[in-house]
Amino acid sequence: MSLTSPEVSAFADRVPAYLTRLERTTDTLLPPASIDPERLHQAMRYACEGGKHLRALMVYAAGEALGVKAEKLDAAACAVELIHAYSLVHDDLPAMDDDDLRRGRPTVHKAYDEAIGILVGDALQTSAFEALVTTDALDAEQKVRMIRALAHASGSLGMVGGQAVDMASENLTLTLAQLESLHARKTGALILVTCQLAGIAANASAAVQHALETYGKCIGLAFQIQDDVLDVTTDTATLGKTAGKDVAQNKSTFPSLLGLDPARQRADALFDEARAAARSVSGRAEPLLWLADYIQQRDH
Amino acid sequence: MSLTSPEVSAFADRVPAYLTRLERTTDTLLPPASIDPERLHQAMRYACEGGKHLRALMVYAAGEALGVKAEKLDAAACAVELIHAYSLVHDDLPAMDDDDLRRGRPTVHKAYDEAIGILVGDALQTSAFEALVTTDALDAEQKVRMIRALAHASGSLGMVGGQAVDMASENLTLTLAQLESLHARKTGALILVTCQLAGIAANASAAVQHALETYGKCIGLAFQIQDDVLDVTTDTATLGKTAGKDVAQNKSTFPSLLGLDPARQRADALFDEARAAARSVSGRAEPLLWLADYIQQRDH
Numbered sequence A, B: 001m002s003l004t005s006p007e008v009s010a011f012a013d014r015v016p017a018y019l020t021r022l023e024r025t026t027d028t029l030l031p032p033a034s035i036d037p038e039r040l041h042q043a044m045r046y047a048c049e050g051g052k053h054l055r056a057l058m059v060y061a062a063g064e065a066l067g068v069k070a071e072k073l074d075a076a077a078c079a080v081e082l083i084h085a086y087s088l089v090h091d092d093l094p095a096m097d098d099d100d101l102r103r104g105r106p107t108v109h110k111a112y113d114e115a116i117g118i119l120v121g122d123a124l125q126t127s128a129f130e131a132l133v134t135t136d137a138l139d140a141e142q143k144v145r146m147i148r149a150l151a152h153a154s155g156s157l158g159m160v161g162g163q164a165v166d167m168a169s170e171n172l173t174l175t176l177a178q179l180e181s182l183h184a185r186k187t188g189a190l191i192l193v194t195c196q197l198a199g200i201a202a203n204a205s206a207a208v209q210h211a212l213e214t215y216g217k218c219i220g221l222a223f224q225i226q227d228d229v230l231d232v233t234t235d236t237a238t239l240g241k242t243a244g245k246d247v248a249q250n251k252s253t254f255p256s257l258l259g260l261d262p263a264r265q266r267a268d269a270l271f272d273e274a275r276a277a278a279r280s281v282s283g284r285a286e287p288l289l290w291l292a293d294y295i296q297q298r299d300h
Helices: A011-029 A038-048 A054-065 A074-091 A114-134 A140-154 A159-168 A176-201 A206-233 A254-258 A260-281 A286-296 B011-029 B038-048 B054-065 B074-091 B114-134 B140-154 B159-168 B176-201 B206-233 B254-258 B260-281 B286-296
Strands: none
Touching: A011 A054, A011 A074, A011 A114, A011 A286, A038 A074, A038 A114, A038 B159, A054 A074, A054 A176, A054 A206, A054 A260, A054 A286, A074 A114, A074 A140, A074 A159, A074 A176, A074 B114, A114 A140, A114 B074, A114 B114, A114 B140, A114 B159, A140 A159, A140 A176, A140 B114, A140 B140, A159 A176, A159 B038, A159 B114, A176 A206, A176 A254, A206 A254, A206 A260, A206 A286, A254 A260, A260 A286, B011 B054, B011 B074, B011 B114, B011 B286, B038 B074, B038 B114, B054 B074, B054 B176, B054 B206, B054 B260, B054 B286, B074 B114, B074 B140, B074 B159, B074 B176, B114 B140, B140 B159, B140 B176, B159 B176, B176 B206, B176 B254, B206 B254, B206 B260, B206 B286, B254 B260, B260 B286
């Protein structure tokens, strides 16, 4: 007999099961690759493969901390990963960041072609919103609130707006405030919304929602600082995407503005702040604490 | 005192008011062009300007035929136009149809740049779903049903899938059935969904919904046949987009498969079928009949 009840066992032990749930939800939602147009459907699935699925795990971790059953989180976990996958496919296009490598494999427009790359991103975005309306586990009000939050996070005031600012900022030296604002949109908004979606699934109070959002904002910014640090310190094989791109594209980064060690220290302070916020969310903060540690220790 | 009550006056008289409603709904939904990132927000608005807004008018016409108040139709009318606008921006990109002219003006990637073209399309798609969740005029169940219908119509089994098939069909001779299947997705699905959205706003019966869908399918196919005919018979200045593209891209079209006059006759028969379906929708079919006539007579 186990000495620990499921409620207090480590979140790490449940990660494989959550990733299996994510895979199953995505597989059920997306049309089979054998359905016409086959090449588009193959490429949509290709774009969803690989990756650490940190955003989905954040939905599940935040949901666990609020005592929400996993079936109420599946659609949200799937939706944020679909939005993330679509954004990577479009960001990698020649007219954007022009990258050949993603998650250790050729980018979609390299493995297929550029038109398929555009259409895959378009269809994956549609699928993200479809995921939230087709689930049976949420009531209509929750679905509407989730779609509103996800649309805000991913649209022109969120992720897409951040990418536009990022493209326009090449060869410019940003202030630290401008850089943080850019990344709060480009990367942070989608990380933050994982916490908001879990809060909606839980019908959480405003106070709990606020604490969760503090956690999400700190993780989001720390994550981006790490990305900037890893771009300088890690090789392409480990990253699974082209290293050294920020310098090559003459972008302002946290290491370029702060220096490498101060950037690392800033990220560490944000992880500490995230953990403090997690402890104020609920007495079951272990999943959020584990995830903060896990992200803090990542090497790609 | 007027001899005609508002209910029986001609739909044509109300078109300007509907277009004003559409403009107001879109203007309220999209972030102002003065909001950061300004260039993206300017380009999003640029992409929504011009055009006949036939899809929005179909929502209003079908809604009128079902006795639905205009405020319950505004979000749906705006959403279908945003999906349509996003699809035009992406279809015009160099890696897709590579076109310089749209609605009589430079395409978005010509007026701005290619990265902005990609991001404008992405953000307009997000805005379409946002339109449906932010309205106060529909209940949550209606919003969820509308988003489900719009996602199905515009995703990989609908509009985006049709564009993928279209791209893959260049230099191939399709059968008539293949060409109709392609256009049922590429153009037809979004025209059909205008009727479905109005039906959802009306909480229409299955029988009424079915009749409306027959109308929508006939209009959608007739519309595409007309597009193919106009591409051959009309000049670029009148069309507001590059004429003669189908022949230049060696595409199968209704005139190329059927001949010009038989293609016209096929479209006319479909308009007649649409009118018959409209009369079976309700005793207030005049808006749908007017719209069938209006589309049948278009020269661009």
